[in-house]
Amino acid sequence: MNFFLVLSGKRLKRSLIAVVSLLFAAGIFYVEQKDIQVFLPLESGPVAIYSVDTSDKVIALTFDISWGEERAAPILEVLKENEIKKATFFLSSPWAESHPDIVKSIGDMGYEIGSHGHRHTNYSTLEEQEIRTEIMKAHQALTHLTGKEPKLIRFPNGDFDKRVLKTADQLGYTTIQWDTDSRDWMNPGKEKIIQRVTSKAHPGDIILMHASDSSKQTAEALPEIIRTLRSQGYTFVTVSELISGAEADVNPVE
Template sequence: MHFAVVKSRTIKIVIAMIIVCALLAATFSGAHLAEVFFGYSTRLVPIYNVETDEKKVAISFDAAWGADKTEGILDILKEYDVKATFFLVGFWVDEYPDTVKKIDEAGIEIGTHSNKHPDMVKLSRENIAQELTTSISKIEAITNKKVKLFRPPFGSYNNTLIEESEKLGLKTIQWDVDTLDWKGLSGSEMCKRVTNKVKNGSIILMHNNSDNILDGLRQILDRLKMQGYEVTSVGNLVYESDYSIDRNGVQHKN
């Protein structure tokens, strides 16, 4: 009889624990559950590339210093009838407002690359928000279009940075193909790097004022066309909603 009572109590305890776990699961995401039970939170990751069956890639340009070659880039993009994304730093927008307007009028997407190009993981939440909102305001004042994308300076990020960008409705964007154009590589060297690494859903990183950017861009676009890729903007490549990002930064459609 005593055994039966103990057994009954044990069953009730187990059932109660199952109910509690079910309620927690309904209340928290998987990441939050990990934090509740194990004392740590899931590491957030930007979008490095996109899982897609479409033979489509995005080209992006970071603009922080100099603008001599920007109009040449726009001319080449128009010649090849492709879109791209420029990530602009706030002080660059201040210095080259007419160029920002030309980028926008060419139908090229514009995202923010911060306001002063600091290593933003070293900033407080308040200063991160200020960097983002200030740069966004400068861009939107010229384009009258909502900024939806953010690329962290130096590719440096942490959970706090991604959380603050998400609060502003921004997707944080990295890259999976780096041309290393800023190192002074020749156009053919840049093209070779892209050819060796590119795949469906890749995001290619370039800089608007690197030494051989115009030759490199032309060679890259020629090669991508030969390989059957559609070249587009980051915004046209990534999924707008109903997606997940795995630990390697690959964006998946749910």
């Protein structure tokens, strides 16, 4: 006697779903057994980096320069006196072209140089071709002055949108922001700058300071900032070192 198994359409569908589910579960078990980790991106498209998620007590001092010639040299002297061998300077190209000697000093001291763009304007207000032009003007100038192509960019006023991030990414740049703003550009007094930075600093932090002439108290506050952070166990690194192989803290961009 022959027996035949007849499956209706619904039964067949349920059976296939059950098989797929079992295979999926087996796949998960295999991944867990093999200790394979799969990461899905939390953000779609390029992002700006504000800090990194790490338990290591590493921190990046960063300095923006867009104009003036009186503040950069004293800051470099403070860094030298305190044996800070790692820091990152974001330079606007018109300033850099007007002060090649200071740019050379920054490079000779081993500090990292990133781009601060060309015109000091809000890039989110520009057309996409203008954004590209501004980034490339700065890129060409800084490459010529330093002999190295910058890979990091911090936009003027920290201003950007998705178009700006996308254009920078297409041109090979990583956009860098900050998690601790010293607010030294407000000239609130040396003690307030020190207190703000040392109270907010944390592992993986990117600290924003300025070496433009508008920031008159940075060099005065910097020695105590360095001493305090060192006493707390921090090591100073460049931004590139900080973000290399680390999980970045990013904020969604509307």
